[in-house]
Amino acid sequence: MNNPLLVVGSVALDTVETPFGRKEEVLGGSASYFSLAASYFHPVRVVAIVGTDFGPTHRKPFRDRPIDLEGLVVASGKTFRWGGVYGQDPNERETLFTELNVFEHFRPELPPGYRDSQFIFLGNIDPALQSIVLDQVPDRRFVGCDTMNFWIQSQIDSLKKTMARVDALLINDQELYQLAGKRNLLRAAGIVLGSGPRLVVVKRGEFGAVLVSGDQRFLLPALALDKVQDPTGAGDSFAGGFMGHLARTGELGWETFRQAVIWGTVMASFCVESFSVDGLIGLGEETIRKRYQELRDSTRWGREEPI
């Protein structure tokens, strides 16, 4: 399976403040986190837009990995910028500003060489744009899709159309409740499963993730980490590990989906330990394996003692 994994999403310059410091105009955006995390599993193709201020330094992390930037359009204007601040609770953040810039007129058009993509991740962008991407990948085998409260509120009809065409919805717990109108994970997931996707992956931040498909479910805690410097991008890094594992194995069964959740959790743990994408840079295979083993050890039931 050499067909690379395709991601469409944002590439941004983020200004982030957390209790551990402040970073200005550092690499961010869903497609950045996703592609870097996924690249440890499978080659990635990126569809996104940046401005003329996006320079070689910004490109370097991608260039060092098997990430194809042919679909990264450079438009005249400035790159998308986002600013946010986190308090002590890493699950809660406040957006300070969003400057769409070149992203405002983004209309994803895939390079011809990308149109044979089979594994696709639709990052958190306007659901109408997500649909436009799907129109351009007739050979798709598995589509993962993220969304957020903004689209649920303002573009629900369009979002529902996209959802009907995807295989997996990856979504935060609070946004799942908002989307489904139910404050119960299983019931809310059931409603989403009735609207198209065969899988729902509920992201719970520091508490982990839950995979639901039909009557099956898989619950996994996040790693307990000594240091969480910057939670930005955790969800996209999770998605990168998840989709990367699927694209690598080429398998689409319950066992593989569960493992994909594990790999997503592993990649998210690297992301949050450092600011920006720094935690996803230069990871060795041994480092990733060790983290996997750490998660294994800390969730293992061990010797069972029946009642």
Place this chain on the structure above:
Amino acid sequence: MNNPLLVVGSVALDTVETPFGRKEEVLGGSASYFSLAASYFHPVRVVAIVGTDFGPTHRKPFRDRPIDLEGLVVASGKTFRWGGVYGQDPNERETLFTELNVFEHFRPELPPGYRDSQFIFLGNIDPALQSIVLDQVPDRRFVGCDTMNFWIQSQIDSLKKTMARVDALLINDQELYQLAGKRNLLRAAGIVLGSGPRLVVVKRGEFGAVLVSGDQRFLLPALALDKVQDPTGAGDSFAGGFMGHLARTGELGWETFRQAVIWGTVMASFCVESFSVDGLIGLGEETIRKRYQELRDSTRWGREEPI
């Protein structure tokens, strides 16, 4: 091991409102939830106080189980009452009223027959009273202890003295952060472990629990439930399953501690499905085993697919 498990805590009449309904003056209190949950594993002795309004109907759930009420003092006056309301988020509740009544002058004195107790759970009461109980159980082998924000704020010195004498602290995540002055689970747990207990069990409500001891940790999600009617007592039911398993096996090693967290999680899941203690009444062994298996299946890693 026929030495029963000892619990000291509150027996209360609760008035609870959740999105699923409202119940007035129903059986509640930490010692009630704890003893009923633990009774499925091991006989329990209860030390608590009630008023003369606590009648045979209130006693029946205990009477139907191997729960010894010799230590349940009846004082002239009214039973402790608590009222609270839950919104859509089961992890958040508002206390509407607390009427201490006979609990105000509670000074736990163990019946002579209780003084040989080896496994002890100190429910969430004034840490000075928790200490008084410990003075009366010279043969103690393992002491679990709960506490809450109120004691952390108002009785921190007394709480620290109690903590130095217990084996396990069972505590909510937010309260752990408050107690340790650190918003990181591992670091906060490390601080608590430096102050006496060999185990910290961090309760995360619907997200599950984390056990920390030295460098070892065990993370377990809570069961995903179709119906969560009333979260009151979940933590005490968890403690009941946890301590009940330890008392039953009489073993104090890492493998047994992990299993105890699993049994605690199982018992908490029954608690929250119904109002008051109703979910802990009349459980068959088969029902409990089935729930254990459900948790096992929904957290099992399955076939591992290495990177």
